[in-house]
Amino acid sequence: MDRQDQHGRRSPGRPSDDRHPFGRAPAGAAAGAARPGGVRGRFRLVAAAGAAALTLTAGLATPLNPAPQQAAAADSGKKTLTVAVAQSVDSLSPFLAVRLVSTSINRLMYEYLTDYDPKDAHPVPGLATGWKPSADKLTWTYTIRKNAKWSDGRPVTADDAAWTYTKMMTDQGAATANGSYVSNFKQVTAPSPTKLVITLKKPQSTMEAIDVPIVPRHIWEKVKDFTKFNNDQTFPIVGDGPFVVTDYKADSYVKLKANKTFWRGAPKFDELVFKYYKDNDAAVAALQKGEVSFVQNLTPTQATKLRTTPDIKVNDAPGRRFYALATNPGARAKDGTKFGNGDPSLLDERVRHALFLAIDRKTLIDKVFQGHAVDGEGYIPPRFSTYYWKPSADQAMGYDPAKAAALLDQAGYKKNSAGKRVGKNGKPLNYRILCHATDPQDKAVGKYLKEWYGRLGIGLTVDCLDNVTDPWLAGEYDLAFDGWSVNPDPDFVLSIHTCAALPATPKDTGATDNFICDKKYDDLYAKQLAEYDPAKRADLVKQMESRLYDTGYMNVMAYPNAMEAYRSDQIKSITTMPEKSGNIYGQDGYWSWWSAVPANATGSSGGSGSTGVVIGVVVAVVVLAGAGGFFLLRRRSTADDRE
Amino acid sequence: MTTDTTTTAPPDPAPSAPRSPRALAWQRRRRSVARFWRQYRTHRTGVVGLAALVLFALVALTAPLTIGSDVQSVTEAPGRPMEGPSGQFWFGTDQYGRDLLRLVLWGSRVSLTVGLLAAVLSVAIGALVGITAGHFRGWYATVIMRVTDWFLVMPTLVLAIALATVMSRSLSTIILAIGVTTWPTTARLVRAQTLAVESRPYIERARALGGGHAHIMSRHVLPNVMPLVLAQTTLGISNAILSEATLAFLGLGDPTITSWGGLLQDAREAGAVSSGHWWYLVPPGLAIAAVALAFTLCGRAVESVLNPKLGVAR
Numbered sequence: 001m002d003r004q005d006q007h008g009r010r011s012p013g014r015p016s017d018d019r020h021p022f023g024r025a026p027a028g029a030a031a032g033a034a035r036p037g038g039v040r041g042r043f044r045l046v047a048a049a050g051a052a053a054l055t056l057t058a059g060l061a062t063p064l065n066p067a068p069q070q071a072a073a074a075d076s077g078k079k080t081l082t083v084a085v086a087q088s089v090d091s092l093s094p095f096l097a098v099r100l101v102s103t104s105i106n107r108l109m110y111e112y113l114t115d116y117d118p119k120d121a122h123p124v125p126g127l128a129t130g131w132k133p134s135a136d137k138l139t140w141t142y143t144i145r146k147n148a149k150w151s152d153g154r155p156v157t158a159d160d161a162a163w164t165y166t167k168m169m170t171d172q173g174a175a176t177a178n179g180s181y182v183s184n185f186k187q188v189t190a191p192s193p194t195k196l197v198i199t200l201k202k203p204q205s206t207m208e209a210i211d212v213p214i215v216p217r218h219i220w221e222k223v224k225d226f227t228k229f230n231n232d233q234t235f236p237i238v239g240d241g242p243f244v245v246t247d248y249k250a251d252s253y254v255k256l257k258a259n260k261t262f263w264r265g266a267p268k269f270d271e272l273v274f275k276y277y278k279d280n281d282a283a284v285a286a287l288q289k290g291e292v293s294f295v296q297n298l299t300p301t302q303a304t305k306l307r308t309t310p311d312i313k314v315n316d317a318p319g320r321r322f323y324a325l326a327t328n329p330g331a332r333a334k335d336g337t338k339f340g341n342g343d344p345s346l347l348d349e350r351v352r353h354a355l356f357l358a359i360d361r362k363t364l365i366d367k368v369f370q371g372h373a374v375d376g377e378g379y380i381p382p383r384f385s386t387y388y389w390k391p392s393a394d395q396a397m398g399y400d401p402a403k404a405a406a407l408l409d410q411a412g413y414k415k416n417s418a419g420k421r422v423g424k425n426g427k428p429l430n431y432r433i434l435c436h437a438t439d440p441q442d443k444a445v446g447k448y449l450k451e452w453y454g455r456l457g458i459g460l461t462v463d464c465l466d467n468v469t470d471p472w473l474a475g476e477y478d479l480a481f482d483g484w485s486v487n488p489d490p491d492f493v494l495s496i497h498t499c500a501a502l503p504a505t506p507k508d509t510g511a512t513d514n515f516i517c518d519k520k521y522d523d524l525y526a527k528q529l530a531e532y533d534p535a536k537r538a539d540l541v542k543q544m545e546s547r548l549y550d551t552g553y554m555n556v557m558a559y560p561n562a563m564e565a566y567r568s569d570q571i572k573s574i575t576t577m578p579e580k581s582g583n584i585y586g587q588d589g590y591w592s593w594w595s596a597v598p599a600n601a602t603g604s605s606g607g608s609g610s611t612g613v614v615i616g617v618v619v620a621v622v623v624l625a626g627a628g629g630f631f632l633l634r635r636r637s638t639a640d641d642r643e
Numbered sequence: 644m645t646t647d648t649t650t651t652a653p654p655d656p657a658p659s660a661p662r663s664p665r666a667l668a669w670q671r672r673r674r675s676v677a678r679f680w681r682q683y684r685t686h687r688t689g690v691v692g693l694a695a696l697v698l699f700a701l702v703a704l705t706a707p708l709t710i711g712s713d714v715q716s717v718t719e720a721p722g723r724p725m726e727g728p729s730g731q732f733w734f735g736t737d738q739y740g741r742d743l744l745r746l747v748l749w750g751s752r753v754s755l756t757v758g759l760l761a762a763v764l765s766v767a768i769g770a771l772v773g774i775t776a777g778h779f780r781g782w783y784a785t786v787i788m789r790v791t792d793w794f795l796v797m798p799t800l801v802l803a804i805a806l807a808t809v810m811s812r813s814l815s816t817i818i819l820a821i822g823v824t825t826w827p828t829t830a831r832l833v834r835a836q837t838l839a840v841e842s843r844p845y846i847e848r849a850r851a852l853g854g855g856h857a858h859i860m861s862r863h864v865l866p867n868v869m870p871l872v873l874a875q876t877t878l879g880i881s882n883a884i885l886s887e888a889t890l891a892f893l894g895l896g897d898p899t900i901t902s903w904g905g906l907l908q909d910a911r912e913a914g915a916v917s918s919g920h921w922w923y924l925v926p927p928g929l930a931i932a933a934v935a936l937a938f939t940l941c942g943r944a945v946e947s948v949l950n951p952k953l954g955v956a957r
Binding site for chain 1: 716717718720724725738739740808811812894898899911912913914915916917918919920
């Protein structure tokens with residue numbers, strides 16, 4: 001469970017993986033020069049100079065690489081759509097997968113009961129053609145479509161759906177990822193192949209949008225341990241979505257082929273490949289050369305450059321993600337055991353507010369996001385207008401370092417002679433902030449926070465780790481960069497802050513995001529879940545957001561835009577969600593890849609890297625000439641000594 | 644240098660005036676330093692390297708006065724993000740709007756510090772292991788040299804990456820990671836030299852007069868392997884600087900510290916490579932190359948002055 005990664009937090013990953021060409025060049029260079037002994041010095045000089053030249057040109061290695069390939073024009077006229085991804089698949093099993101890349105692939109593999117409309121995200125028929133609640137809204141009857149088939153030819157029936165839900169209700173292991181949807185189910189039955197009946201314990205407002213993939217019973221019945229089965233043993237994986245997974249290699253690729261018998265209509269591309277680029281800049285270079293058709297999570301600089309590149313279309317749309325500063329509320333388990341080592345001063349609400357008041361969000365959006373983000377306030381991004389909430393004027397916490405200082409003084413953390421805030425126990429305030437080493441955004445914001453907090457008299461250690469999950473789950477952090485993609489139905493992102501989501505014991509893993517357990521919030525959560533009236537429910541959700549804002553546990557700093565680019569000479573058209581200024585990658589549905597239309601012409605691409613080539617060659621020549629000159633000089637001056 | 648040159652040294656110019664042994668020793672040292680410098684001067688490339696090093700050292704040492712530590716501040720960055728070179732910012736700006744020219748100059752402090760300390764650490768470990776292994780022989784030498792061999796065949800960079808990953812991200816981690824992975828070659832060289840020195844008759848004499856292990860190692864062996872150690876250090880620095888840049892470039896450095904490798908890493912993360920912002924990449928790259936080259940040139944010159952095997956008379 002990689003919660004903070006869950007919906008794409010880690011997707012802008014740029015890790016230091018040495019599989020990547022940029023990583024390798026300087027590594028090899030240093031290794032070449034790092035073996036001084038035994039080699040004669042003269043050779044060493046050249047080696048060092050050569051290594052230096054390599055280090056230099058490494059940065060320009062991409063444009064130097066000739067032989068562009070065309071991904072779309074694959075063999076035998078097959079139309080292939082290649083998508084560059086950076087996030088690792090946690091599991092292909094829909095019962096375990098929580099990361100954005102995996103849940104997106106699950107969407108393509110398995111049809112859900114209902115889908116979200118790409119235009120305005122209202123629930124539309126998926127596997128169910130219609131649904132009807134009983135008068136007390138505790139019994140829901142779904143009609144399952146007749147024309148859906150598993151990719152091995154068997155028909156999809158209500159029994160498959162009933163089995164999937166029942167499994168999640170009865171097997172704790174199967175409830176790992178999406179358990180919150182079925183925890184309120186009393187019973188699920190399939191009286192006929194086209195009829196599914198769900199009875200509830202209490203009313204549940206998410207019944208029209210149960211985001212749970214339905215799996216084929218005849219395949220999954222054989223699975224013994226759902227916590228261990230990752231669904232990557234036999235290929236192709238039997239499914240009923242628009243694509244069928246044909247091959248998967250961890251951190252290398254996921255290959256899917258079009259499901260020609262998909263009930264909504266076959267996808268236009270024959271093949272869809274998710275290809276791993278651990279380095280975002282390498283992915284962009286691959287896009288420029290036409291090796292991949294689609295890249296996401298661009299930096300502002302990359303987007304600006306790609307905008308002027310021919311045959312490439314940049315999609316810069318409001319995102320469905322929030323980017324927040326989480327404060328450790330004192331990690332604890334459901335059984336009451338406290339664990340972790342969050343700073344006790346964070347238990348004071350005034351301190352948490354001071355930390356948020358010291359953040360100049362305008363600067364962050366202006367500099368770090370360079371305008372490609374919206375100022376963060378409430379928990380749910382403005383794109384979901386039904387649930388979007390803004391703090392009132394007297395509630396809002398804008399940039400106010402003076403007020404932050406006053407709050408800290410009030411809380412008993414006064415500045416000492418060295419300008420450090422000191423608590424009553426005489427210890428200066430020093431926080432650690434968990435940051436994803438693979439995420440440049442975290443690092444950049446960390447730099448700003450360090451300076452702002454420094455002025456306030458608070459020390460900040462930016463802990464950038466490749467694996468943030470372990471300290472996070474153990475509660476061993478003070479502050480953390482957090483972010484989630486929000487679904488049109490916000491139930492899930494709200495549920496992760498309830499007491500019910502806490503781990504059962506310190507050893508267990510709960511669905512909780514930040515160990516928040518607040519009575520007021522929980523009451524509101526239960527109310528909204530049971531509220532069928534959309535307006536009333538939206539009001540309750542807003543009250544929850546207000547409560548969350550006031551607690552200061554989750555301080556939303558920004559709603560980053562989705563920054564994506566695709567080759568218009570490979571993809572003629574693609575559906576964004578929402579249709580007007582929406583994102584392509586990580587949609588609430590399979591619309592983008594299902595709707596993508598291949599372009600016929602596979603025009604040549606090139607020239608984009610020509611300046612890079614020129615610069616690279618010039619630099620390499622200059623450095624090598626310099627090294628050669630020294631070498632010759634040396635030879636001449638030591639000519640007498642040489643035997 | 645403090646070698647056993649008493650026998651070959653020119654006769655004392657004033658034998659009539661009695662001098663203390665201390666004064667004699669100092670005179671001898673002064674003279675050998677002068678001789679070293681005379682010979683060093685004949686190596687043109689060595690002088691070029693030394694001049695470059697002095698320049699870099701001056702830049703690094705005076706940086707707090709000429710540049711000021713506020714250059715690293717992101718909240719007080721003077722420019723817009725990712726500006727191109729201009730009259731105000733000669734090398735353009737980075738993604739925070741900071742002046743790249745001043746950042747590159749500031750980065751020399753970290754690169755030089757890490758290079759020097761890591762090389763000293765590496766050579767110190769190597770010299771200690773080499774001298775003890777050469778002196779004690781027997782099972783101790785066998786064990787310690789097998790350990791050395793093990794480190795020797797381990798890919799240095801991989802080991803350094805592993806170390807830098809498991810330890811907290813800080814400058815000392817990087818220094819330690821480079822230092823503890825690059826010592827085996829020094830250890831091997833020093834051990835060979837120790838064996839040669841210890842076979843000389845005067846060591847036997849010293850032992851017969853009651854010199855203990857510590858006395859022989861520190862008073863007789865160490866001064867004799869010192870030239871080798873010195874040359875090794877100078878050459879090691881350039882490797883250490885390259886390693887530091889590599890580790891920082893791979894994102895294993897302390898992200899809050901400005902170093903040349905870190906600048907290259909920042910450039911990559913900002914997408915400067917695919918966007919063709921060469922002014923962000925070339926200056927730190929050239930700086931790394933220049934400093935590494937300068938240290939190598941100096942090391943070469945020192946080596947050829949001090950190492951009799953390279954055919955230079957002493």
